[in-house]
Amino acid sequence: MNFFENFRIALRALTANKLRSGLTMLGIIIGVAAVVALMAVGKGATSGITSQVEGLGTNVITVSTARFFREAGSTTQTLFYADYETIEEEVGSLAKTTPYFQIQASVVNGDRQADYSVTGVTSNFASVNAYTVSRGRFITQQDNLGEARVAVIGSQTSQDLFAGLNPLGRDIQINGISFSVVGVLASKGTSGFSSQDDVVLIPLETGYSRLFGGRAFSGGRRTLSGITLSALDAEQVDSIIAKVEYTLRREHSLTLRDDLGFSVTSQSQMLSTLSSITGTLTALLGAIAAISLLVGGIGIMNITLVSVRERTREIGLRKAVGARRNIILAQFLVETLTLSILGGLLGTLLGVTIAWVVSLSGLIAATVTVDTVLLAFSSAALVGLFFGIYPAYQAAGLRPIEALRYE
Amino acid sequence: MIEVENLKKIYRLGDSKVRALDGVSLQIQDGEMVAIVGPSGSGKSTLMAILGCLDTPTKGTYRMDGQAMEKLSDNQLAMIRSRKIGFVFQQFNLLPRTSALENVMLPLSYNGVKGKTRQEKAQSALEIVGLSDRSRHHPNQLSGGEQQRVAIARALVNEPSLLLADEPTGNLDTHTGADIIRIFQNLNRERGQTVVYVTHDSFIARHTNRIIKIEDGKIVGDEKVENPIEAGMPRLDDVLAPAHRDEGKAGQVL
Numbered sequence: 053m054n055f056f057e058n059f060r061i062a063l064r065a066l067t068a069n070k071l072r073s074g075l076t077m078l079g080i081i082i083g084v085a086a087v088v089a090l091m092a093v094g095k096g097a098t099s100g101i102t103s104q105v106e107g108l109g110t111n112v113i114t115v116s117t118a119r120f121f122r123e124a125g126s127t128t129q130t131l132f133y134a135d136y137e138t139i140e141e142e143v144g145s146l147a148k149t150t151p152y153f154q155i156q157a158s159v160v161n162g163d164r165q166a167d168y169s170v171t172g173v174t175s176n177f178a179s180v181n182a183y184t185v186s187r188g189r190f191i192t193q194q195d196n197l198g199e200a201r202v203a204v205i206g207s208q209t210s211q212d213l214f215a216g217l218n219p220l221g222r223d224i225q226i227n228g229i230s231f232s233v234v235g236v237l238a239s240k241g242t243s244g245f246s247s248q249d250d251v252v253l254i255p256l257e258t259g260y261s262r263l264f265g266g267r268a269f270s271g272g273r274r275t276l277s278g279i280t281l282s283a284l285d286a287e288q289v290d291s292i293i294a295k296v297e298y299t300l301r302r303e304h305s306l307t308l309r310d311d312l313g314f315s316v317t318s319q320s321q322m323l324s325t326l327s328s329i330t331g332t333l334t335a336l337l338g339a340i341a342a343i344s345l346l347v348g349g350i351g352i353m354n355i356t357l358v359s360v361r362e363r364t365r366e367i368g369l370r371k372a373v374g375a376r377r378n379i380i381l382a383q384f385l386v387e388t389l390t391l392s393i394l395g396g397l398l399g400t401l402l403g404v405t406i407a408w409v410v411s412l413s414g415l416i417a418a419t420v421t422v423d424t425v426l427l428a429f430s431s432a433a434l435v436g437l438f439f440g441i442y443p444a445y446q447a448a449g450l451r452p453i454e455a456l457r458y459e
Numbered sequence: 460m461i462e463v464e465n466l467k468k469i470y471r472l473g474d475s476k477v478r479a480l481d482g483v484s485l486q487i488q489d490g491e492m493v494a495i496v497g498p499s500g501s502g503k504s505t506l507m508a509i510l511g512c513l514d515t516p517t518k519g520t521y522r523m524d525g526q527a528m529e530k531l532s533d534n535q536l537a538m539i540r541s542r543k544i545g546f547v548f549q550q551f552n553l554l555p556r557t558s559a560l561e562n563v564m565l566p567l568s569y570n571g572v573k574g575k576t577r578q579e580k581a582q583s584a585l586e587i588v589g590l591s592d593r594s595r596h597h598p599n600q601l602s603g604g605e606q607q608r609v610a611i612a613r614a615l616v617n618e619p620s621l622l623l624a625d626e627p628t629g630n631l632d633t634h635t636g637a638d639i640i641r642i643f644q645n646l647n648r649e650r651g652q653t654v655v656y657v658t659h660d661s662f663i664a665r666h667t668n669r670i671i672k673i674e675d676g677k678i679v680g681d682e683k684v685e686n687p688i689e690a691g692m693p694r695l696d697d698v699l700a701p702a703h704r705d706e707g708k709a710g711q712v713l
Binding site for chain 1: 508511513514533534537538540541542546548550552554555556557565566568569570613617
């Protein structure tokens with residue numbers, strides 16, 4: 053009685069009840085497919101986000117009033133335009149700096165209308181944020197000085213509002229105020245949370261005087277949504293952050309004990325935060341999927357218990373003609389292992405297919421890695437072994453005389 | 460040779476004890492054909508289970524070919540069943556969706572007999588019962604009598620010291636049943652096969668050379684049959700008027 057013979061017996065028993073075996077296997081298939089697909093989506097999302105954040109440049113520092121993860125009870129300070137001027141004075145020799153003010157506004161071209169983030173910027177915004185202009189020109193110092201009603205739009209915005217037509221020289225209405233499109237940015241792709249291509253940029257000075265209204269002023273002083281700095285030397289990022297924080301504390305009369313109330317972060321800090329979040333999410337998705345694998349395993353156990361009961365007389369007969377305990381044990385274990393390994397194979401195929409379809413849809417480039425497949429596959433086999441042992445022991449422990457008389 | 464000495468088997472049913480066997484002693488020589496008869500509940504099935512090493516006695520000794528059986532472990536008993544004992548059951552107990560040949564090969568696979576030899580041995584066992592042309596058929600393609608003959612071939616294939624039959628004709632009509640009894644008679648006479656045949660039917664029992672009667676777990680009679688009935692002979696009460704049928708004490712018409 054070798055393994056191959058046991059395998060043949062198992063196959064015969066399983067094919068005798070095709071529907072039942074198929075449904076039992078389905079539990080494992082869904083479990084494994086869920087693990088493979090969800091882990092692939094999770095890993096794809098992680099690598100997508102990190103690669104885009106890396107693409108922004110690791111020497112970019114963002115100063116903003118809004119913290120990404122605000123601690124309870126922390127205070128928020130207002131960032132003034134004057135703060136930008138001071139920071140520019142302090143670190144201007146180490147980094148390019150650019151201020152911006154952002155609002156959500158309705159943008160209209162003819163009968164096309166959508167809500168966009170409209171950002172008031174200065175002329176060096178493009179170089180600090182690594183934007184390049186594909187058509188026309190960027191916002192200039194003259195635009196700001198003259199409070200010109202001009203706009204530079206992202207490639208996606210151009211697509212949405214102009215549907216392939218040349219937008220240069222045309223007018224768009226931002227909150228009902230007419231702006232002339234002077235430039236279109238080259239595509240940069242999405243950055244995980246928001247697209248960097250569906251932007252509308254206007255001169256900061258024009259925004260203050262015509263668009264932003266009262267919310268851009270606090271106590272009569274102009275405020276900012278944020279300041280972006282681009283360190284000339286990546287080595288200097290940490291010292292620049294320290295200088296900026298020191299300057300902000302000084303300007304806002306904050307001691308070291310006070311909460312800063314601003315967020316001063318570099319892209320590399322954001323990167324590690326993001327990847328730890330997405331890593332946790334991936335693990336969470338995998339854990340949820342593993343639960344369905346567990347349920348599939350319980351299904352195997354359930355159906356094997358029924359099978360042992362149904363085939364009690366067969367087990368009795370096998371024992372009567374000389375089958376030893378371990379042979380019966382092996383027979384049922386091979387049966388559950390066959391179910392779970394076959395289910396694992398089919399589930400892996402299904403999971404890879406799902407990941408492939410998700411990638412095709414363009415939402416997330418799901419990446420199936422070898423370790424994911426091995427993990428899913430081996431846990432399927434382990435599930436089969438674990439949930440097969442109890443029914444197999446029951447079968448092996450049957451007393452032959454009682455088993456033969458079982459009706 | 461089988462030697463049984465003061466065999467007892469006691470089951471517990473809740474608080475009460477059931478003495479299925481209450482001190483049975485007997486000897487069966489090699490080459491004998493013995494019937495064990497008794498009404499249902501007499502203990503004859505329990506005795507057969509112990510003789511067939513499917514069960515162990517509560518007390519007493521059982522020696523087969525000089526070897527003590529009552530102290531063997533489950534695995535050792537399985538080995539004895541595989542090498543020394545062949546079973547034929549009332550319900551045939553063939554594996555479904557499995558060919559006659561593979562059914563006969565089953566005990567060989569548990570006895571470590573390999574591929575080619577296994578097939579040859581199984582094929583010749585099927586020849587003995589006259590079914591060599593049916594080896595590829597599955598049980599559901601065979602008649603009841605043919606299925607029972609496959610079961611006999613399966614019992615014979617390991618060349619057992621003891622062939623144990625438990626009401627093997629119970630599910631068969633008179634004519635087919637006679638064929639099966641004839642096979643047992645021929646195996647005993649031509650090959651010297653030791654046969655223990657369990658039945659409740661004294662007419663069938665008279666086809667053997669010795670009848671052991673058991674009642675309430677005790678042997679109440681052990682006699683030689685001077686002129687065994689040849690298989691195929693009509694039952695006496697079939698010849699007589701049907702009104703006298705009940706006298707045969709046969710719960711089941713052969």
